[in-house]
Amino acid sequence: xxxxxxxxxxxxxxxxxxxxxxxxxxxxxxxxxxxxxxxxxxxxxxxxxxxxxxxxxxxxxxxxxxxxxxxxxxxxxxxxxxxxxxxxxxxxxxxxxxxxxxxxxxxxxxxxxxxxxxxxxxxxxxxxxxxxxxxxxxxxxxxxxxxxxxxxxxxxxxxxxxxxxxxxxxxxxxxxxxxxxxxxxxxxxxxxxxxxxxxxxxxxxxxxxxxxxxxxxxxxxxxxxxxxxxxxxxxxxxxxxxxxxxxxxxxxxxxxxxxxxxxxxxxxxxxxxxxxxxxxxxxxxxxxxxxxxxxxxxxxxxxxxxxxxxxxxxxxxxxxxxxxxxxxxxxxxxxxxxxxx
Amino acid sequence: xxxxxxxxxxxxxxxxxxxxxxxxxxxxxxxxxxxxxxxxxxxxxxxxxxxxxxxxxxxxxxxxxxxxxxxxxxxxxxxxxxxxxxxxxxxxxxxxxxxxxxxxxxxxxxxxxxxxxxxxxxxxxxxxxxxxxxxxxxxxxxxxxxxxxxxxxxxxxxxxxxxxxxxxxxxxxxxxxxxxxxxxxxxxxxxxxxxxxxxxxxxxxxxxxxxxxxxxxxxxxxxxxxxxxxxxxxxxxxxxxxxxxxxxxxxxxxxxxxxxxxxxxxxxxxxxxxxxxxxxxxxxxxxxxxxxxxxxxxxxxxxxxxxxxxxxxxxxxxxxxxxxxxxxxxxxxxxxxxxxx
DNA sequence: GCAGTTGGTGCGAACGATTGCATTAGCTTG
DNA sequence: CAAGCTAATGCAATCGTTCGCACCAACTGC
Numbered sequence: 001x002x003x004x005x006x007x008x009x010x011x012x013x014x015x016x017x018x019x020x021x022x023x024x025x026x027x028x029x030x031x032x033x034x035x036x037x038x039x040x041x042x043x044x045x046x047x048x049x050x051x052x053x054x055x056x057x058x059x060x061x062x063x064x065x066x067x068x069x070x071x072x073x074x075x076x077x078x079x080x081x082x083x084x085x086x087x088x089x090x091x092x093x094x095x096x097x098x099x100x101x102x103x104x105x106x107x108x109x110x111x112x113x114x115x116x117x118x119x120x121x122x123x124x125x126x127x128x129x130x131x132x133x134x135x136x137x138x139x140x141x142x143x144x145x146x147x148x149x150x151x152x153x154x155x156x157x158x159x160x161x162x163x164x165x166x167x168x169x170x171x172x173x174x175x176x177x178x179x180x181x182x183x184x185x186x187x188x189x190x191x192x193x194x195x196x197x198x199x200x201x202x203x204x205x206x207x208x209x210x211x212x213x214x215x216x217x218x219x220x221x222x223x224x225x226x227x228x229x230x231x232x233x234x235x236x237x238x239x240x241x242x243x244x245x246x247x248x249x250x251x252x253x254x255x256x257x258x259x260x261x262x263x264x265x266x267x268x269x270x271x272x273x274x275x276x277x278x279x280x281x282x283x284x285x286x287x288x289x290x291x292x293x294x295x296x297x298x299x300x301x302x303x304x305x306x307x308x309x310x311x312x313x314x315x316x317x318x319x320x321x322x323x324x325x326x327x328x329x330x331x332x333x334x335x336x337x338x339x340x341x
Numbered sequence: 342x343x344x345x346x347x348x349x350x351x352x353x354x355x356x357x358x359x360x361x362x363x364x365x366x367x368x369x370x371x372x373x374x375x376x377x378x379x380x381x382x383x384x385x386x387x388x389x390x391x392x393x394x395x396x397x398x399x400x401x402x403x404x405x406x407x408x409x410x411x412x413x414x415x416x417x418x419x420x421x422x423x424x425x426x427x428x429x430x431x432x433x434x435x436x437x438x439x440x441x442x443x444x445x446x447x448x449x450x451x452x453x454x455x456x457x458x459x460x461x462x463x464x465x466x467x468x469x470x471x472x473x474x475x476x477x478x479x480x481x482x483x484x485x486x487x488x489x490x491x492x493x494x495x496x497x498x499x500x501x502x503x504x505x506x507x508x509x510x511x512x513x514x515x516x517x518x519x520x521x522x523x524x525x526x527x528x529x530x531x532x533x534x535x536x537x538x539x540x541x542x543x544x545x546x547x548x549x550x551x552x553x554x555x556x557x558x559x560x561x562x563x564x565x566x567x568x569x570x571x572x573x574x575x576x577x578x579x580x581x582x583x584x585x586x587x588x589x590x591x592x593x594x595x596x597x598x599x600x601x602x603x604x605x606x607x608x609x610x611x612x613x614x615x616x617x618x619x620x621x622x623x624x625x626x627x628x629x630x631x632x633x634x635x636x637x638x639x640x641x642x643x644x645x646x647x648x649x650x651x652x653x654x655x656x657x658x659x660x661x662x663x664x665x666x667x668x669x670x671x672x673x674x675x676x677x678x679x680x681x682x
Numbered sequence: 683g684c685a686g687t688t689g690g691t692g693c694g695a696a697c698g699a700t701t702g703c704a705t706t707a708g709c710t711t712g
Numbered sequence: 713c714a715a716g717c718t719a720a721t722g723c724a725a726t727c728g729t730t731c732g733c734a735c736c737a738a739c740t741g742c
Contacts, residue, residue, distance in 0.1 A: 006729095016693090016730090020730060021690095029691085047454065055393050055697050055728085056697050056729045071421070077412075079436070080412070080438055084438065092453075093436050093437070095424055096424065112433070252622050277412075281566075355722085358701075359722070371720060394699055684742095685740105688737105688739080690736090693735095695731095705722075708717100709718080710715105710718095711714105
């Protein structure tokens with residue numbers, strides 16, 4: 001049988017409560033006693049039983065992470081960063097994927113609650129705000145990431161999609177480009193909408209109308225990217241710059257450019273969304289908008305920990321629900337060049 | 342306060358034990374009573390408290406997954422598949438990354454045990470077999486994946502690295518290639534060793550000596566791939582085929598080929614290890630050795646569930662420790678062609 | 683020298699489910 | 713019809729921690 005706290009208490013010749021407090025770092029315990037208990041625990045190889053601890057104290061040291069999938073680079077980056085941060089704070093990560101299905105998401109959230117998670121980070125569908133608001137009421141911390149939900153009372157960390165797209169487009173404009181193509185995600189996705197808005201706004205400020213001929217929008221798949229680039233090249237041979245705002249589509253689009261013999265940036269200037277390592281290794285290295293997945297994850301964990309640590313004190317009431325944005329950043333490399341040089 | 346089993350029992354006018362048994366599907370309960378209890382539970386919105394359940398029954402419905410990172414495609418594929426399979430069986434996944442550090446791995450495994458996981462799937466360093474053997478002794482299921490450890494008593498699911506590399510090389514040979522380059526992982530890694538062995542064996546069978554000039558081995562990074570391809574092209578301009586057996590290096594190598602103006606497969610036939618979606622989108626689509634990550638994951642979960650379900654009955658004693666292999670598969674596409682056509 | 687602090691420690695009741703054992707009612711069987 | 717089953721249910725102990733409260737000794741201040 002495993003070593004229990006009772007064994008430690010007996011070995012250290014103190015009561016169960018004292019042993020518990022000593023190991024938990026309670027200030028009520030004298031330094032001497034604490035040392036004795038810690039020595040006894042170490043000597044016996046004592047390990048806490050989290051189930052018992054969770055049952056009694058209502059703190060599981062478990063945090064749930066809900067996201068669509070792990071294939072998308074932003075998502076697995078976030079998962080990895082969140083996991084590491086949590087681990088260093090003594091928490092473990094329960095990971096669940098939803099494929100963006102609200103029903104799956106709901107069942108997952110309920111199951112996470114069954115396990116008594118102390119908090120949840122949700123890259124969600126936005127359809128289960130009622131549930132996550134219930135979590136908050138029950139003292140379970142919640143942070144939304146990337147996708148907002150107007151009904152959610154939890155803080156939200158968003159990516160700077162509009163500004164990122166604006167900056168990319170604006171950069172093209174500053175280089176003299178006027179015929180700028182756009183491949184992006186669907187209107188139905190937050191990111192698809194916001195990035196397109198950034199593209200359109202930048203053009204508008206420059207006094208340019210959005211030319212539908214130059215815009216292709218569709219699902220987050222590389223197949224779409226492969227089609228989209230062909231469509232665009234056929235439809236607008238006069239295009240001098242292209243902004244690829246749909247991350248997945250890039251994988252289909254780049255090979256398409258290569259096979260058509262389009263040289264970057266000589267024939268076409270290019271900027272892609274999201275910084276995946278190998279875009280830097282491409283020839284030429286691709287200029288990208290880095291959406292800051294790591295920072296998104298870091299901030300999400302920070303906000304979650306604030307909530308967890310403020311549990312009880314209603315102090316957080318004001319700050320919660322606030323929306324944060326992690327700015328996107330244009331990473332200049334070699335895939336874009338001034339027009340007419 | 343949350344609804345507890347006691348509330349359900351009272352609502353259904355049965356005892357606590359009957360309520361518990363009814364919801365858990367015990368055969369001791371009459372169909373009628375079961376229906377009553379289930380109705381009461383549904384009516385009250387009862388949700389089990391996993392911490393309490395775990396404490397009493399020693400079953401947490403939690404499974405740990407230990408791996409290096411989530412960036413590598415095989416790893417995040419495995420994580421996603423494992424998570425989905427577990428969820429469909431009523432288990433949740435606690436995910437931990439180790440960066441292949443044995444110390445981190447050890448602490449992670451201990452923490453997983455603290456949380457009372459019912460099982461662990463380990464893509465491990467092989468350095469903590471003592472711990473995982475202890476898990477088995479304590480009734481915690483263990484399955485090793487991808488990396489074996491001679492000291493581990495747990496079943497192991499390995500990839501068919503040697504055979505995959507053998508097949509790829511053999512295929513080149515059958516197409517008439519004789520000067521076949523090799524870019525692979527270090528000797529220190531299982532996969533690096535096995536794949537090189539497959540390459541060397543295939544050559545040997547064809548009566549060809551391994552030519553050190555054609556072999557570059559190094560770390561699992563794309564930077565290494567970028568260097569390696571340059572080295573190889575400089576050193577062996579007569580090379581007609583190249584086997585890229587280091588997954589990460591592919592990301593650095595492909596752009597290198599493009600920039601040197603090497604046409605695939607006209608100037609060089611190419612086969613890469615591990616099937617990442619966009620290799621299929623490349624121009625030309627790249628022939629690959631698919632190591633079967635999904636199948637590895639599926640099999641790992643199967644083996645884990647067998648152990649979990651056999652807990653108590655010592656019946657599994659014989660089967661455990663067995664090693665399984667998921668065969669790699671050559672996926673023919675268009676990046677290799679017969680020599681001299 | 684006595685009431686009032688303060689700093690440590692122990693007692694014992696939870697937390698919410700599971701489960702071995704006892705119990706009961708309704709049958710069968712000789 | 714008594715004894716013996718079986719099927720269904722209830723009782724109560726138990727899992728390992730945590731934490732409110734009571735307690736005690738030593739010290740302070742008047």
